[in-house]
Amino acid sequence: MSGSIFGKLFSISTWGESHGAGVGVCVDGCPAGLALSEEDIQKQLDRRRPGQSRFTTQRKESDTVRILSGVFEGKTTGTPVSMMVVNEDQHSKDYSALENVFRPGHADFTFDSKYGIRDHRGGGRSSGRETIARVAAGAIAMKLLGELGIHIDAYATQIAGVSVSKDRLDPEEAKSNPLCMPDKEAALKCEAVLEELKEKGDSAGGIIECRVDGLKPGIGEPVFDKLDAVLAGAVMSIGAVKGFEIGEGFAAAGLTGSQNNDGFFACKTGEGSLTIAGKADHSGGTLGGMSDGGPLIFRAAVKPTPSISIPQETVDKDGRTKELVIHGRHDPVIVPRAVVVVESMTAIALADLILQDMGSRLDYVKNYYIGK
């Protein structure tokens, strides 16, 4: 298969190329009875839509989603929810010069190597537009998680070498600046750096942090489908992501056990029941591949956009050296638009793991089958 299906129970199947009829996704396995409207989806898609700031591509598309199945009288019916976004503002001719040339940092060469044929227009299947399908499916997963009291929040902690300050980190701020940085000061500084890069025709990368609250302990399957592993696979499958870490992540490698271990403590919840939690969160909210009841925190490294207008040396299909200058409408940085994509993949992965956890105990199964 071409790897366009994700999830065992909350299962999504995506399709579409940048310059084809559109992009879409079919979600199989969303529980019946979830209130769902096109607005729920559109709201999330609008967060990744281009043209919202001067740091994103000027391609102009409304990216209007249409729900084609699986919703009846405002609720999911349990059958597949198919969604589609029509491609509108295609400048296919912009790409004719690229038909036989391999753009550095792009998937042109590898697609050609794998399939022997390639829709070269706008990156084809490897275009950033592919993430529309992830965000649409993610919007459904997020509604589902919302019903369970789970909340996901991602933001950029570093762009173009400018990092946010841990002391000033405020996820709400990320919603009000175009760079989705949770630190106004850092965002302003970053804008200046990006302005400079843009002028040179260059591009920048960054780091996205994601935090999940409301996850009950025990989500994730031991061994191969550990929470960490499934999230890593989900997030690393987003184009341009080159690294993933959870909790202390790479920093943990340099700590000692006595520094890195999170001791447990007991606390009483509102209803007086006992809750056990970790004292610190070096682990990022997982132990042994399962959620520990605390907030889940992980980060993804995003490489700089490979489409730059600075001349680059490369070759064509026949091995002839070519100097390449990429025109067209590109993002000098994709990090802000990728924030919602990270949230979406997180939501999809969690929805799937939560459904999987339902059968983990005999008493859960009996309660479902027989009732109490």
Next chain:
Amino acid sequence: MSGSIFGKLFSISTWGESHGAGVGVCVDGCPAGLALSEEDIQKQLDRRRPGQSRFTTQRKESDTVRILSGVFEGKTTGTPVSMMVVNEDQHSKDYSALENVFRPGHADFTFDSKYGIRDHRGGGRSSGRETIARVAAGAIAMKLLGELGIHIDAYATQIAGVSVSKDRLDPEEAKSNPLCMPDKEAALKCEAVLEELKEKGDSAGGIIECRVDGLKPGIGEPVFDKLDAVLAGAVMSIGAVKGFEIGEGFAAAGLTGSQNNDGFFACKTGEGSLTIAGKADHSGGTLGGMSDGGPLIFRAAVKPTPSISIPQETVDKDGRTKELVIHGRHDPVIVPRAVVVVESMTAIALADLILQDMGSRLDYVKNYYIGK
């Protein structure tokens, strides 16, 4: 499912607890006709066996593997290859004190939360012994890859805060020192640091780098089963791994596009055919989720061993505060023993993706079905 199955075509199913009858794996989907003996497996298992240096647990087990099926007259038959290692040196009583206490940094609390029942002896299913099954299956995958000219090499580039020097990095050296570091000088320095930590009853983490040579371009499936994503999932599923990065990884987040892009160039191979390759390897050997024909390079961050003999504060099942001192036989650092586990998961993931790639082109399918 409890997440103990990995792979779509080269599919492994693992089982076993630390203090049960043994640990094992069933490999379904290994192509028929591969020469395979118990020695092939044992050789790899011996690399992870405890008791080989003073920095690993003194638990003494021969970890002798037995092939139970799927091999006939020295060759795989295409049917499942089941393998088992009997548990020998079990000191189950060492763990009776831990029955109701949650060890910090371990999976005790999360296993209890998920299943409501837990084999507390030696970590049960979350014991490091679980990796025996990975290494046994990985040995088969590695033999298969060897037939295709693919070679995998992992080594520790950082342990206990001591990093190897890029200038001195020599993978061969990693085979001759007990820390599997590809830099003798760093290894010696590191041993001293570890000696000190061991005396204090503390532990250390580290970073493992893995390099794959011989991978043809186009391996990995676009979108969700990208080479990077599948490897990240495979490697992050190893207990104690908290981060994964490929190529420049997290460093790429701070580079510009012009710095990070790898231009292509053409070269002639031995037989005079044209090969196209990247000029540098910032990408780590993947573009768009598919191998680019160059060496694949990625890193995994390993947290410090959570079992330390320094007193720790924690709670028991009833929420009572407990001071915990972990006795028993533990590794002050598991990084050297994890090196072969990283290689194994890499081999399994690559074997699976290579088999998946076989159906990617009509001419491959026709060649297989009809011949030329």
Next chain:
Amino acid sequence: MSGSIFGKLFSISTWGESHGAGVGVCVDGCPAGLALSEEDIQKQLDRRRPGQSRFTTQRKESDTVRILSGVFEGKTTGTPVSMMVVNEDQHSKDYSALENVFRPGHADFTFDSKYGIRDHRGGGRSSGRETIARVAAGAIAMKLLGELGIHIDAYATQIAGVSVSKDRLDPEEAKSNPLCMPDKEAALKCEAVLEELKEKGDSAGGIIECRVDGLKPGIGEPVFDKLDAVLAGAVMSIGAVKGFEIGEGFAAAGLTGSQNNDGFFACKTGEGSLTIAGKADHSGGTLGGMSDGGPLIFRAAVKPTPSISIPQETVDKDGRTKELVIHGRHDPVIVPRAVVVVESMTAIALADLILQDMGSRLDYVKNYYIGK
């Protein structure tokens, strides 16, 4: 998941309800380089389109398919092929009377039981229109199999109690009568019986036989994914199919081993190479779950259409007894339209198993990876 995904490598994901926006399918895993046009798909869809004879529903829809992705310059690119058929002739109001009543023989009660919500219009997800997605995906699979020299032919051997004569069985004849029966005489007799049933407002069932030629030996996976098992699952998943048998099928239960065993014999093929084949075909072309190189022959039993205009006694949601008379446009027999659906599911299952077989031998893998 709601069970709308089929296949491991040639993987299809279907969606859509009778009275929603449309029905569709996303095919993930079709090899790149296959010539494919909308005409290829339309040709097959036209075989299941209603309104072609007086024995099928008079609902009038062109069922025009649109390929939305995965095809570039007339060839598949290896990326998902998404296809959609818009619903046109919807008389949703015909169904308002059925909102709270459970039609006998239909899925109304079970959908309600499972999901607690149901799109009652025209059967919703369980409508016969769901098979459009199977036929569209099957058309691609059939094109792929055609490239390998594999041919699939299905026809009705029994309808409304009228059986074809084995002596007169001619698959070509099935293409020229409206009942898809491979025996003109039987077809004429059958038409008379159906005419009578139609007048009474009653309906009929039948048996479809399917024959596959050109399958090389060894297709199908031993144990759970036997050729017989995968085909049985694929064909029994078609609505209204209540039985599946291969070769002698149920008749084999009454034979002795000496009667039922097919002795082997050797024959020379055109190129002088040795071929071994079975003397008879009691087995239906499989042994041990793998194809034996001979023609594959199996049958599916189709129940009579449950929508009849004869008054039926049933209950509504609240358990009140109701007399039900179904109006609307229904097929007195669906067997002729189901013939192409059986062929389609067969093609999809075979395409998937053939791709799976590619990794069954080391020499196949080496030939693909290294060439000879």
Next chain:
Amino acid sequence: MSGSIFGKLFSISTWGESHGAGVGVCVDGCPAGLALSEEDIQKQLDRRRPGQSRFTTQRKESDTVRILSGVFEGKTTGTPVSMMVVNEDQHSKDYSALENVFRPGHADFTFDSKYGIRDHRGGGRSSGRETIARVAAGAIAMKLLGELGIHIDAYATQIAGVSVSKDRLDPEEAKSNPLCMPDKEAALKCEAVLEELKEKGDSAGGIIECRVDGLKPGIGEPVFDKLDAVLAGAVMSIGAVKGFEIGEGFAAAGLTGSQNNDGFFACKTGEGSLTIAGKADHSGGTLGGMSDGGPLIFRAAVKPTPSISIPQETVDKDGRTKELVIHGRHDPVIVPRAVVVVESMTAIALADLILQDMGSRLDYVKNYYIGK
């Protein structure tokens, strides 16, 4: 893969050959907290053990099962349950004459064709001993279903051409005669016929019927994973099964809609709640691929044992004609021993579908995650 994994959530992975070290199965996904002992498994294995009557092979093996993992203090822990039965009474030399000859009706030729290599001793992977793994896994599934009030009962309704009488059908009787026939008179008649066949060195087939009680409505997933389709795939994957039908099955093809439709009626259960059920059971307990709350009834056709001692004509690997007389210890009829195998596959398939159904409704998910 070689097709030895079955199930999405209750997932089993089997291995082993007739004349290797043993046969086994790893069950991944059994809910934690289920009471389970080796006796639970052994009891079912003893039902398929050879040597229990003069109509089954005289191979003498105790077939003693050992649970290797996943059970702690008498309960399942949620981790994989690995089980193994050692092969004991192997007469491998009996098979040396068969190394290069293809036995009619067996998988020798197709295994050779697929893999190019074959463990010819005793049928290797395609031996009837493979079903030990199914029965061991099925015993766990049956215990799980028992906790939910679900009961499975299979018996032979036809052997060697002798059918049971519907009027005398008594499932309890099947437990007390060696042929597992639910009709004493038919069993006695059948024994006489088998005695005759045995003397001639010939063999017989038969039909197994299976009935499931206690299934709540809504089990099974619409479209491809219909209850009927999953059961058909599960049962047809048992060696020697050549046909599957549910409810009226093939007979439904000859009925009219008015005859075959099951009208619904309402009844009050013990607790006074409303239950809706079908008036008859032509459908066999499924509608639209989901259980309808009534008993599930289906049948499997089993071909006659292919190992007969009557001389047969066949060929060897080089295409030379050979007269074959099969010696060794074979069952003149396998139907009685297959009864428990049919029950086992049914239990595994149902356990898997029930776990899948748990996520079908938002209120189920909320109830599990938040409680009421």
